[in-house]
Amino acid sequence: MGDDTSMMFHQQLLAIDENLGTDEVEALKFLCSDLIPFRKLEAVESAKSIFQLLMDKDVLNKEDTFILAELLYRIKCHFLLQKLGYTKEIVEEKLPWKGKVSHYRQMLYELSEDITNDDLQRAMFLLRDQLPKKLTNMSSLELLTFLEKKDLLTENNLQMLEKICMEVSPDLLKAVNKYKMERVSLAQQESSTSVKEAASFPPCSAGGDVRLLTSLEETPIKSLGSSIYDSCSSGLGSLREHVENVHFIAARQDDRAVNIPRDTSELSQEQPERIHNPENKTEKLMTYKMDGPHRGHCLIINNFSFSGTFQKRRGSCKDAAVLAQVFTWLGLDVKTYTDKTSVEIEALMQQWRSLEDHRDRDCFVCCILSHGESGSIYGIDEQEVPIRRIMSYFTARKCPQLIEKPKLFFIQACQGKEIQQAVYIESDAQNPDSLPIQQLVSPSQSIPEEADFLLGMATVDGYASFRHIHEGTWYIQALCSKLQLLVPRGEDILSILTQVNEDVSKRADNLGRKKQMPQPAYTLRKKLIFPVPRSPPPSLQQ
Template sequence: MDLENLLYQIAQQLDNPKLASLKFLSLDHIPQRKLESIQEPLDFFLTLKEKGMLAKDNLSFLKELLFHSQSLNLLIKFLNVSKEEMAKELQIPGKAQIDPYRVMLFQIFEDVSTEELKAFKFYLNQKISKEKLDHHATLLDIFVEMEKRDMLGKENLDLLKNIFGLVNQSLLKKIKAYEELNEERRMCPERNRDGCSNGEELFKNMTISNSSSRQKSELQTSDNVYRMESKPRGYCLIFNNYNFEKARKEVPKLAHMKDRNGTHIDAEALRKTFHGLHFEVLEFQDHPAKEICDTLEYYRKMDHSDKDCFICCILSHGDKGVIYGIDGQEAAISQLTSYFTGSKCPSLKDKPKIFFIQACQGDNCQKGVAVETDSEQQEAALEPVPPSQKHYIPDDADFLLGMATVNNYVSYRSPLDGTWYIQSLCKELRERCPRDDILTILTEVNKEVSSKDDKKNMGKQMPQPTFTLRKKLYFPLH
């Protein structure tokens, strides 16, 4: 198609937030005053053409804009360039046109949550007028305002670092990586002689600094890795069962079942972790077994076409092959996972479905005062797992089930610190994403949890992941 038709087709796919992203990434090439007057994508493209940055035989800047703004579907559909091809092209000296400084700021914008944005505005309220920090102002808007007031720049990142040191220290890693690599470049000016005139080598180092060589080679072929680019990535449901008074009253054999003190600590850790990984997190408190099933049925019927993943976390008491609702009724784990098979939930077909179950799968171990278990029994002989309960996930592709413990055994929960499994899981996800894939991360969780013990009674715990994944699964931070 000709250039005008191509630009028109792309413009039809750009909403206001995406246009704002493209304008921000173009700030070093188009004056801010000019960009402020642009309200339509076609006007933006016309400005690029006037600046000589867009022509029929020169689409490189447009490609780079779509790549950095995460408009990867447009990059592939209209420009026939994959994410991997674009990343490789930008590593060629002289190719990158968008400064690493602006890429770094945009990546921070992508990673900041709504609550963190509110906190960021709060810390600036004495420095920037209230109308510039209203609820409509995005982080990109604030970055521009800070640059106008000389509060932010390529060599002026102190205020940004100070605020994120209070709001979200993980974002300091991006700023630090930019500063270190920028300093290295300044100290080695001879690198400019090979054509690296606009920071592209610096961008190359920034974009690959958090990836292992193994991951980079795997990402060369998209067939090896699950797509994880949508925003949000998908739904993350958290079923958090604490109050088991109804179970104690209505089910005689569960009369001794305790409330799950400390479970709120796990729920909060999961919420923060998966929100930070760009999932839409929904928490459900104290659900009977039927309501858990009904909720999963509701999400089974939803259209997940614009999502890349589905996660369900269940924090409850349990026994072999089942979890308990707060009413003491059982829900088979195999039933809970089966709602999302390809035939029952077509919009999640070929996408990863992940379940994390924090519940005992057998009899209690004798416990000390400070550590409790998530089992329903006081003490009983171990019994073999019935055949019907051995398979927790469907005979269907793309499932991952992370169990807090293996068959027949308890899992441990501290009323003050949460469970060994969930706390370790969240810690490893925070520290290892996006460098490691999920199975590597769960192996580290196994290692960490199995090294713990109930000091008083020497009780141990061994988590167990089961999966039918067909590709590597990474959780990007941007």
């Protein structure tokens, strides 16, 4: 029986290993670096090697797999938790008292996810004298690991990290400042606990012991308070110098303190909710059906070369290609059309909405890459086609085959006044000075007043979107990147688009002056979660 259990345990580990790519392995190595020495992790190339190191430390074994569940939770591979018998909710419940990844390590990992490629290149330039001369590229996690190895970054010394963040992108300081404030809060909690415990000791005799209690109850509270607030202004690296006798509680204890209900009435209200809303039933009720014989059709219209004065949309073919790869990987049948006039675009909508084949499909996706302005896209004849009209072909009345099924539209086109372009950056707007800015149409006004539609716009209304002439558009490249990263983790489409917003919002031109903000609008009634493909994402197949 023991051999069977051991075999099953190792089968679980192998199944998880097969679902983790290079990026996930790098993330696991980083999160485990407080548990396993750097020198051992350096040689690791697979997840199963990390599992073996954890087993050697007896942190992971067949009786207790929680450390692995925590790691999968931290890197957002929630879909793999079921292989260990966990759910996301169960892990969150146990983290406060079973978690082993420190707040410091969590903060660094969270920070690494916020660092864009441009941020990383700037950081490497700032550190060019410290980095090895032959090193030309590294990931954000590798950069943080390098700083730790050189003792330029430690739990009690964040000055170098803060300096880099301030120079590269001040927004990155949010994660660092949050961590610092948590540590200050923990120090105060620990101090308060120590004082109460000391005060609870019964005096052995009158007199001297009373004076000792007075010293414990009064003096440290004053000095500790002032020391803590001084450390906030001078940097948390000096906190230990100011508060010599305070031991910081572990991250899991802090989480537990936050999650403890204020009174038993709160606890009694929470328990029935857990019992009556098990995860599997909730997911079935709240998620679109995506297990039919065919996933759906994906229509891509790529307008590259225009017949009049509009510029060619260089880089757009890269967008079309990666969209085709990603949606094929997601199980859709992809059809790409190039250079269509306004009349031809509407004819295509008429043709595809009449397709009887939709009855056997789970969803429909349409991607349009073109020039545009407020509420419209252009055909190559430089005539406008309203986005609302395009989507209206697929309403329940005009396309009953797709009734109650999600219909997704992704539009890469400017929606307003052009911004002066920088080197290698072009705008998808035309004749910006003539755009009727006072008559803007918001994305929410562009979708039909029916359920089950989603419209993903590259930019908010009234603004330009940007396209690299070699690498493609910021929006489409971010969309495809996040789909490949987050679909295997079980994320729903709106969560993915939120991360797309985050990604694009951090991008800027070479001078850091031109920005872009995507915007989704939707009438979805349920979560839309694409099933996890069996094959690795296209980015890992190349």
